[in-house]
Amino acid sequence: xxxxxxxxxxLPGVHEGPGVTQHGAIxxxxxxxxxxxxxxxxxxxxxxxxxxDTEQDAVDCVVAIRMAEKAGPAGIRMRAAVxxxxxxxxxxxxxxxxxxRASRIRGVAHPGQTVLSDPVARAVxxxxxxxxxxxxxxxxxxxxxxVPLRLWQLDETxxxxxxxxxxxxxxRCHNLPEQWTSFVGRDEEVVQLAQLWTKAPVVxxxxxxxVGKTRLALQAGAVAVAGAEDGVWLVDAAGATPSELxxxxxxxxxxxxxxxxxxxxxxxxxxxxxxxxDGCDEPHVARAxxxxxxxxxxxxxxxxxxxxxxIHGERVFELAPLAVPGGTPERVExxxxxxxxxxxxDRAALVDPTFEVTVDNVSAVVGICAATGGIPxxxxxxxxxxxxxxxxxxxxxxxxxxx
Numbered sequence: 001x002x003x004x005x006x007x008x009x010x011l012p013g014v015h016e017g018p019g020v021t022q023h024g025a026i027x028x029x030x031x032x033x034x035x036x037x038x039x040x041x042x043x044x045x046x047x048x049x050x051x052x053d054t055e056q057d058a059v060d061c062v063v064a065i066r067m068a069e070k071a072g073p074a075g076i077r078m079r080a081a082v083x084x085x086x087x088x089x090x091x092x093x094x095x096x097x098x099x100x101r102a103s104r105i106r107g108v109a110h111p112g113q114t115v116l117s118d119p120v121a122r123a124v125x126x127x128x129x130x131x132x133x134x135x136x137x138x139x140x141x142x143x144x145x146x147v148p149l150r151l152w153q154l155d156e157t158x159x160x161x162x163x164x165x166x167x168x169x170x171x172r173c174h175n176l177p178e179q180w181t182s183f184v185g186r187d188e189e190v191v192q193l194a195q196l197w198t199k200a201p202v203v204x205x206x207x208x209x210x211v212g213k214t215r216l217a218l219q220a221g222a223v224a225v226a227g228a229e230d231g232v233w234l235v236d237a238a239g240a241t242p243s244e245l246x247x248x249x250x251x252x253x254x255x256x257x258x259x260x261x262x263x264x265x266x267x268x269x270x271x272x273x274x275x276x277x278d279g280c281d282e283p284h285v286a287r288a289x290x291x292x293x294x295x296x297x298x299x300x301x302x303x304x305x306x307x308x309x310x311i312h313g314e315r316v317f318e319l320a321p322l323a324v325p326g327g328t329p330e331r332v333e334x335x336x337x338x339x340x341x342x343x344x345x346d347r348a349a350l351v352d353p354t355f356e357v358t359v360d361n362v363s364a365v366v367g368i369c370a371a372t373g374g375i376p377x378x379x380x381x382x383x384x385x386x387x388x389x390x391x392x393x394x395x396x397x398x399x400x401x402x403x
Contacts, residue, residue, distance in 0.1 A: 001086040005058035006102040009080040010047040034061035055123035081106035083117040090333035097182040104142035108166040118150035140168035145179040173231025185339025197300040200315040204303040207319035210377030213304040230273035238279030273299035280305040321374030340369035347383035364391035371398040
């Protein structure tokens with residue numbers, strides 16, 4: 001793994017034209033001058049991804065880009081984020097939780113704004129280029145639902161504070177809990193869910209225990225917050241009687257009430273909201289969901305259950321286990337592209353920061369993912385053992401060799 005500073009930029013609302021080409025050239029030139037590597041540039045919103053060996057180089061580079069923007073094409077205002085952490089490099093690209101986190105930071109910024117994570121801000125404190133300052137933006141929960149991260153705005157000393165609040169979850173209506181681990185391997189499923197609930201009042205994520213239904217629902221909810229005028233609200237439906245479910249829904253929405261009818265009345269007052277009902281495995285819960293959906297509520301319901309609710313208007317999203325590499329692994333780089341391996345590697349690094357998938361252990365890691373059937377909860381359980389066992393020892397415990 002390699003410790004790097006990550007600079008991500010994009011041009012919201014700008015997709016093509018000579019100004020875009022000129023701005024891309026500025027990024028390449030400044031990254032080169034500040035000992036950076038342009039991993040990729042272009043694509044949607046003309047996003048760029050650069051890495052540097054030090055936080056100082058990354059910050060000096062983004063300042064240089066901002067200064068060049070002043071003489072550049074009018075109307076080109078990039079948003080930028082700088083974060084740092086250990087990443088894995090393969091095939092000319094870089095991967096890992098710090099890259100994902102940098103993307104989340106960029107996503108909460110506004111055009112023309114540069115946001116730094118707290119580790120980066122601390123690393124360059126007292127060494128900013130002349131005429132530049134850091135403004136403390138406080139702690140923010142990002143769309144990965146990870147623990148709140150303190151963020152800073154990099155701006156010119158004589159510039160007024162001219163940006164609206166960051167577009168983080170803190171500034172939106174929701175009751176989604178923080179998550180202490182990163183979201184791995186399900187980004188495509190989040191997009192598919194968002195498409196489904198625009199077509200149906202109820203979408204149910206189904207699948208066996210441990211497959212990650214709740215975590216996927218939470219991540220989908222976090223992404224949906226920006227478009228839900230009346231918020232995203234999580235309700236634990238597991239083991240609830242109809243009356244208890246009504247009370248829990250009312251409580252989540254900050255309203256008085258203790259019956260399903262009360263919950264429906266509250267929901268009818270709302271507009272575009274997303275109600276996440278987690279653990280809808282009891283038949284009476286399914287009936288209550290049917291009553292809510294049939295009452296004309298304008299929002300959407302995202303449920304999780306081991307089986308479909310079998311109610312009118314339901315769309316079922318069957319969540320499969322994470323994909324597992326097949327056959328004999330040939331290259332570590334190829335194996336690391338599989339979500340199940342990414343999850344094992346990420347969780348193993350939480351208990352042993354030195355852990356990496358290498359030529360020596362890749363066969364055992366693939367075997368672990370296969371032995372767990374790609375079930376995320378089982379992969380995470382196995383990964384926690386790297387504190388005291390090698391991947392080979394973990395695999396032997398999961399699938400003892402035949403005698």
